[in-house]
Amino acid sequence: MYLTSDVKKEIFAKHGKDEKNTGSAEGQVALFTFRINHLTQHLKRNHKDFNTERALVALVGKRKKLLDYLKKKDIKRYRAIIAELGIRK
Template identity: 75%
Template sequence: MYLAPKEKAKIFAKHGKDGKDTGSAEGQIALFTYRIEHLTGHLKANHKDYNTERSLVKLVGKRRSLLDYLMKKDIMRYRAIVQELKLRK
């Protein structure tokens, strides 16, 4: 498994309120970003893996919808997570 529970808790602790705050939009966006980076690296080595490519597209869509939600709900939280994860140039 590429993501151990301790690593997941570390991601949520860094971007959420604590290690058990798995429901916050920031924590979920950070987790999706980690998974997207992992799948992107996998696809660079295995470019014909279409199931992984489909999963990657779905994850990007989920992250995009969470970012849209956060932008509508609280623009300052949106800007903070985008800057912290370096999602925009």
């Protein structure tokens, strides 16, 4: 599988300040972004996979809600995670 526990620990260590801090908004946004990028690549090869497309749309919605929360709570953290992940262009 593409998302092993080691990959998750690495993502949370880099973006969540600690590999055990899985509840931080930045860590969750980074994890969702990793999964979104993977599903996007999958859909480029398998354009008729509608279940994956539906899951991708749901993930994008979850990430958007978390980013909206982060923007409302702390604009500096929001801007930092946006710049670090390169989400908004």
